Amino acid sequence: MAKLEIIGFDVSNWVRAARIACEEKGVAYELTTNGMTGLGDLKSDKHLKLHPFGRIPAxxxxxxVLFETAAIARYVDGMFDGPALVPDDALEAARMEQWVCALMDYATRSVMGRCVNQYVIPQLTGSGKVDRATIDASIPDIRDHLAILNKALSKGPFLHGKVPYIDDFILMPMIDGLVVVAPEGPGLLEGAPNVARHRKAFQDRPSYAATIPQMFRKAA
Ligand SMILES: N[C@@H](CCC(=O)N[C@@H](CS)C(=O)NCC(=O)O)C(=O)O
Known part of the structure; x- marks a missing residue:
């Protein structure tokens, strides 16, 4: 059987989440770029054949061929033997979907789009120009979103207790990016100790070290 490929760049929080799904399931995979060398190639004909919206991962x-991180994680979970990546209990499985959607819709805009990526993209493009106003305006929303997550993680360390599932795989790379890339991140996390504990619990798992983006290694 062909080897499974996760297609994208390691710095992407979504690519990292898809890779964590493979790592946690124990599935051999390869991180490839399908010939892309930078962000400009996301809308290339070659990549659009895999991801019609021109995003990563595929x-x-x-x-x-699949796109969308949660769908990829579901495929990995359903097609291979290994630990379950979705809770058995129907209510918990519904809660997992709830958090996947909320993270994908709300937290990704505040944490990633308006803050972390504002630091990452100028590094990738070499422009070095950080949009200070956008970052500053994101901080109150990030604080609110961290407070919501902090409450959801009160039992912890993961969203459903002792075992991480797909929503946790999506959450951790956002928080890790916030802490490692954004100077505001560590201070923000001090106000959300359960979210900090979630990240710490992941750091004890091999899937964390196996998926650290190159850019984060340089920043550490
Ligand atoms: N909902 C998508 C999000 C994917 C996504 O937005 N990926 C970013 C990289 S972190 C991307 O490709 N951005 C390029 C763009 O917006 O053009 C998923 O779950 O895979």
Whole structure:
């Protein structure tokens, strides 16, 4: 059987989440770029054949092509043996979907779009120009979103207790990016100790070290 490919760049929080799904399931995979060398190639014809919206990650496994991180994680969970990546209990599984959607819709805008990526993208493009006003305006929203997550993680260390599932795989890379890349991150996390504990619990798992983006290694 063909090896599973996660297609994208390691710095992406979504690519990292898809890789964590593979790592946690124990599935052999390869991180590839499908010939892309930078962000400009996301809208290339070659990549649009895999991801019609021109984003990352995409996944290829033999003839199967998928896009959207949660769908990729579901495929990995359903097609391979290994630990379950979705809670068994129907209510907890519904809660997992709730957090996947909320993280994908709300937290990604505040934490990633308006803050972390404002530091990452100028490094990738070499422009070095950081949009201070956008970052500053994101901080109150990030604080609010961290407070919501902090409450959800009160039992912890993960969103459903002792075992991490797909929503946790999506949450951790956002928080890790916030702490490592944004100078505001560590201070923000001091106000959300359960979110800090979530990140710490991941740091004890091999899937954390196996997926650290190169850019984060340089920043550490
Ligand atoms: N909902 C998507 C989000 C994917 C996404 O937004 N990826 C970012 C990289 S972190 C991207 O490709 N951005 C390029 C763009 O917005 O053009 C998923 O779950 O995979």
């Amino acid at each position: 996944m290829r496994h033999g003839d199967v």
